[in-house]
Amino acid sequence: MTIHGDRVSQHLSxxxxxxxxxPSARGFLAQLDVETGLHKPSTTASEEAxxxxxxxxxxxxxxxxxxxxxxxxxxxxGTFSKVGPYFNASTPQGDPRDVDKALxxxxxxxxxxxxxxxxxxxxxxPPGAVRSSNAALxxxxxxxxxxxxxxxxxxxxxxxxxxxxxxxxDRYAMVGTTHLLxxxxxxxxxxxxxxxxxxxxxxxxxxxxxxxxxxxxxxHPSESNAELTSTxxxxxxxxxxxxxxxxxxxxxxxxxxxxxxxxxxxxxVPPHKYDTVNxxxxxxxxxxICGWEMRKVNKLVTHLRIESIQLLDNGLLPLPSPSPSxxxxxxxxxxxxxxxxxxxxAKRMRTRASSSTASSSTAKDDxxxxxxxxxxxxxxxxxxxxxxxxx
Numbered sequence: 115m116t117i118h119g120d121r122v123s124q125h126l127s128x129x130x131x132x133x134x135x136x137p138s139a140r141g142f143l144a145q146l147d148v149e150t151g152l153h154k155p156s157t158t159a160s161e162e163a164x165x166x167x168x169x170x171x172x173x174x175x176x177x178x179x180x181x182x183x184x185x186x187x188x189x190x191x192g193t194f195s196k197v198g199p200y201f202n203a204s205t206p207q208g209d210p211r212d213v214d215k216a217l218x219x220x221x222x223x224x225x226x227x228x229x230x231x232x233x234x235x236x237x238x239x240p241p242g243a244v245r246s247s248n249a250a251l252x253x254x255x256x257x258x259x260x261x262x263x264x265x266x267x268x269x270x271x272x273x274x275x276x277x278x279x280x281x282x283x284d285r286y287a288m289v290g291t292t293h294l295l296x297x298x299x300x301x302x303x304x305x306x307x308x309x310x311x312x313x314x315x316x317x318x319x320x321x322x323x324x325x326x327x328x329x330x331x332x333x334h335p336s337e338s339n340a341e342l343t344s345t346x347x348x349x350x351x352x353x354x355x356x357x358x359x360x361x362x363x364x365x366x367x368x369x370x371x372x373x374x375x376x377x378x379x380x381x382x383v384p385p386h387k388y389d390t391v392n393x394x395x396x397x398x399x400x401x402x403i404c405g406w407e408m409r410k411v412n413k414l415v416t417h418l419r420i421e422s423i424q425l426l427d428n429g430l431l432p433l434p435s436p437s438p439s440x441x442x443x444x445x446x447x448x449x450x451x452x453x454x455x456x457x458x459x460a461k462r463m464r465t466r467a468s469s470s471t472a473s474s475s476t477a478k479d480d481x482x483x484x485x486x487x488x489x490x491x492x493x494x495x496x497x498x499x500x501x502x503x504x505x
Contacts, residue, residue: 192225378430
């Protein structure tokens with residue numbers, strides 16, 4: 115426990131230092147545009163958001179999808195969780211319900227709760243962790259109320275909420291819902307990648323007259339889905355205790371796109387393994403808020419959309435050590451100048467003199483001012499500034 119607890123503390127400290135983490139309820143709400151309700155995401159949003167059953171999203175004041183990063187305990191067996199085997203195509207008791215008709219909107223539903231000072235790992239929570247987690251819960255409650263106020267014509271019983279009271283418990287739960295598990299079955303006809311000017315006329319294309327969906331998608335592969343579909347998981351691979359999936363025919367070969375739920379070793383957890391996650395596992399969660407206004411029946415359905423979950427379970431790996439700073443370069447020694455000592459008028463220079471008076475002459479006459487001996491060479495050091503920074 116100590117090793118795991120220390121690693122948890124390390125991860126939580128790094129999370130709290132991240133500017134994307136939940137600051138405070140007021141700081142979170144200051145970034146949002148709640149007053150104008152939910153809006154369709156722009157073409158710059160992720161493909162998952164743009165293709166998510168025509169959902170509208172809560173935006174920031176800058177007009178982009180608002181993302182929330184916070185700490186929570188994952189309750190896979192919670193009252194509102196639907197993690198298998200038929201996910202949200204089942205009753206609260208887990209019995210299948212219209213599975214064949216619900217495949218195009220199949221999602222996992224995961225209950226989350228704010229951390230507290232009485233949690234099993236509370237001793238390893240760094241300062242500010244509990245406050246940050248509960249700020250998320252408070253912020254979500256405020257947003258939920260703001261959406262209710264915006265869509266005033268909708269009755270409370272026709273408003274599907276993402277923060278709910280837990281029956282027989284004096285607490286709230288946040289209900290997270292994943293993106294579509296089988297997006298290929300959503301049945302939308304407008305699943306067309308964004309075109310660029312290069313798609314109109316290209317010298318590289320041998321045939322730039324006919325354009326098909328396969329050609330256009332080949333030019334614009336989805337980077338986000340490329341990572342998620344690497345498991346090659348299909349509907350046939352999911353547990354089917356009631357034989358409901360077996361009745362769906364060709365849909366059995368439809369590809370499952372696993373949500374971004376990772377264990378402590380950064381391994382993707384497939385959806386049919388969610389019910390094996392230990393209760394109250396601590397996690398770092400990223401979400402967005404979206405919904406659908408059904409004007410014909412006067413209903414509003416809102417989701418706390420799970421963008422990613424990083425479980426801090428017993429297999430949690432330590433954070434990589436920061437790269438060591440390069441050693442400082444040695445300060446170069448001050449340069450020393452060699453200076454020639456000038457003739458001192460008070461000091462006589464030794465000159466050569468001939469003992470013969472006939473050939474005697476002065477050194478000056480021979481064009482030699484004087485011979486400087488080695489002991490007369492001075493070493494001059496640079497003066498050291500006692501205050502180099504000017505302080």
